[in-house]
Amino acid sequence: MIPHGWELLALGAIVGLDLVSFPQIMLARPIVAGSVAGLLLGDVGAGLRIGVLFELFQYDILPVGATRYPEYGPATVIAVGAVHTFALPFGIGLATVVGLFTAMIGGMSLQVLRRLNTRAVTAAAPALERGDVRVLYRLHFAGAGRDLARAALVTAFGLGLVALTRAFVVPALSHRGERLLSVAATGAALAAGAAGTIRLVGLGTHLKWLAAGLVGGIVVAWLI
Amino acid sequence: MADLKARPRLLASLLRLFTVQASWNYERLIGVGTGVAAEPLLRDLDPERYRAALGRASRYFNAHPYLSGAGAGALARAEIDGVPAEQIERLRGALAGPLGSIGDRLVWAGWLPTLSALTLAAVTWRGGFAAVALFLIVYNVGHVALRWWALRAGWTYGPRVAQALHEPWMRRAGQYLGPATALALGFALPMVAQWSGDAFRGWARITLAVAAAVAFGLLRWRPDILSGLRLGLVLVVIALVAGVIWR
Numbered sequence: 001m002i003p004h005g006w007e008l009l010a011l012g013a014i015v016g017l018d019l020v021s022f023p024q025i026m027l028a029r030p031i032v033a034g035s036v037a038g039l040l041l042g043d044v045g046a047g048l049r050i051g052v053l054f055e056l057f058q059y060d061i062l063p064v065g066a067t068r069y070p071e072y073g074p075a076t077v078i079a080v081g082a083v084h085t086f087a088l089p090f091g092i093g094l095a096t097v098v099g100l101f102t103a104m105i106g107g108m109s110l111q112v113l114r115r116l117n118t119r120a121v122t123a124a125a126p127a128l129e130r131g132d133v134r135v136l137y138r139l140h141f142a143g144a145g146r147d148l149a150r151a152a153l154v155t156a157f158g159l160g161l162v163a164l165t166r167a168f169v170v171p172a173l174s175h176r177g178e179r180l181l182s183v184a185a186t187g188a189a190l191a192a193g194a195a196g197t198i199r200l201v202g203l204g205t206h207l208k209w210l211a212a213g214l215v216g217g218i219v220v221a222w223l224i
Numbered sequence: 225m226a227d228l229k230a231r232p233r234l235l236a237s238l239l240r241l242f243t244v245q246a247s248w249n250y251e252r253l254i255g256v257g258t259g260v261a262a263e264p265l266l267r268d269l270d271p272e273r274y275r276a277a278l279g280r281a282s283r284y285f286n287a288h289p290y291l292s293g294a295g296a297g298a299l300a301r302a303e304i305d306g307v308p309a310e311q312i313e314r315l316r317g318a319l320a321g322p323l324g325s326i327g328d329r330l331v332w333a334g335w336l337p338t339l340s341a342l343t344l345a346a347v348t349w350r351g352g353f354a355a356v357a358l359f360l361i362v363y364n365v366g367h368v369a370l371r372w373w374a375l376r377a378g379w380t381y382g383p384r385v386a387q388a389l390h391e392p393w394m395r396r397a398g399q400y401l402g403p404a405t406a407l408a409l410g411f412a413l414p415m416v417a418q419w420s421g422d423a424f425r426g427w428a429r430i431t432l433a434v435a436a437a438v439a440f441g442l443l444r445w446r447p448d449i450l451s452g453l454r455l456g457l458v459l460v461v462i463a464l465v466a467g468v469i470w471r
Contacts, residue, residue: 020245020246020248021243021245021246022242022243022246023242023243024242024245024289024290024367025360025363025364025367026336026359026360026363026364026367027360029340031340031343031344031347031356031359032356032359032360035353035356039353044352044353048347048352048353048356051347051356052344052347052348052416052419052420053420055340055344056416056452057452057453057456058340059337059340059409059452060443060451060452060453061451061452062328062332062333070451070453090423092423093460093463094464096456096460097460097461097464100453100456100457100460101457103453104453104457107453114248114249114250115250117247117248117249118249118250118251120247120249121247121249121251121252121256122251125251128256128259128279128282128283129279130275130279131274131275131276131277131278131279132275133263133278136256136259136260136263136278136282137260139247139256140243140246140247140256140257140259140260141243141246142247143246143247143248143249143256144243144246144247147246169464169468172468173464173467173468174467174468174470174471176467176470176471177463177464177466177467177468177469177470177471178467179424179428180428180431180463180466180467180470181460181463181464181467182423182424182428183424183428183431183432183435183463184435184459184460184462184463185456185459185460185463186420186421186423186424186432186436187431187432187434187435187436187439187459188435188436188439188452188455188456188459188460189420189452189456190413190416190417190420190432190436190439190440191435191436191437191438191439191440191442191443191452191455192439192443192452192453192455192456193413193416193452194413194436194440195440195443195444195447195452196452197409197410197413198444199447200333200337200405200409201405201406201409205402206402206403206405206406207406209402209403209404209406209407209410210406210407210409210410211410212407212410213406213407213408213409213410213411213412213413214410214411214413214414215410216407216410216411217345217410217411217412217413217414217415218414220349220411220414220415221414221415221417221418221419224349
């Protein structure tokens with residue numbers, strides 16, 4: 001059993017619902033999901049560390065229209081739960097492995113959800129055209145219900161992965177391996193964050209502002 | 225008087241707009257959600273016109289979720305004003321593109337990454353949970369204000385809602401958000417890099433710098449096949465195998 005498993009499941013479901021269906025107030029943002037999960041587990045520091053890491057991965061995607069993207073909200077919740085469960089000095093790396101797999105499954109589940117919604121809408125098209133308000137409500141709020149169930153399933157999958165990793169991988173991993181894994185996870189996150197930033201800002205007129213920000217950030221990072 | 229009557233319905237519509245993407249699907253995109261949001265605004269119509277209007281309101285529609293209220297409001301206003309059905313269909317088609325691209329530029333590529341970057345910088349600067357809480361508050365003040373403005377604009381302007389999209393504040397927001405986003409992201413990245421690297425010493429720190437640089441190069445070199453997630457998975461799985469072997 002994962003410590004605080006039910007609370008993490010509930011949080012993952014809420015965070016997953018927030019991403020697209022309701023209310024889109026950015027609970028699904030990794031920095032938010034991670035720190036709330038940390039608060040829940042009594043370890044805000046770990047929540048923030050994982051939150052920052054997955055927020056960098058999030059920079060790699062721009063959720064425009066029907067684009068396919070990984071779902072980092074529940075994944076961040078799972079990764080924070082994993083850090084807490086593994087209780088390793090460099091548990092952040094192994095937690096990121098679990099979190100990234102959960103994010104991938106989360107992204108796939110969004111495609112399934114969209115297909116299920118499409119099937120439901122196609123079946124109800126004549127009633128929608130007639131302006132049947134009850135069918136309209138049922139269809140719409142069933143979509144939200146499906147999304148909530150989807151997010152809960154994704155989080156449950158992640159919790160299962162945490163349990164399996166604790167049972168089979170944690171005992172096999174050396175201390176050096178732990179550190180190497182943390183280095184790889186952090187390096188990948190920094191690269192994803194930087195590449196996403198360049199893609200968002202572009203190489204045009206805003207590049208000078210990015211450069212100015214970089215200089216300022218380097219100076220402040222050096223001073224503190 | 226008419227405005228007093230419309231206000232509770234606009235509020236009902238606003239609340240429903242928070243769920244506008246709940247039934248997102250490949251056939252009508254956010255059309256069903258737009259129909260649900262527009263429904264309270266159509267209640268003054270007689271039953272026959274109400275059903276016909278609701279049927280039209282839930283057809284294919286796409287917009288940025290925060291600006292979808294402009295579409296819901298404008299389409300509902302057009303129905304109330306008795307605009308011919310063909311003209312309403314044209315309005316729906318004409319609104320989808322601009323409401324999507326303006327919202328993406330203002331929110332997904334502007335307001336959100338700017339605040340996110342400032343939050344990351346604040347967290348690394350001992351901001352802690354307070355920085356995250358502040359992010360949620362500030363972001364959502366802008367978020368809810370934008371949703372309310374869009375709905376009001378749609379309802380007020382009706383078929384002429386495109387005028388609202390050219391209001392000076394919107395042009396200025398677009399002008400300033402681009403540089404602000406670049407500045408904030410540029411500022412946050414070195415701070416996050418240093419904060420993340422602080423956990424490592426010796427060989428681990430050097431490996432981190434090399435891994436990040438190589439991974440960044442790969443992501444820039446082949447963005448068509450490599451994403452942050454894919455590269456991250458490949459790197460951590462390689463490290464995991466090495467970590468089990470390397471004792």
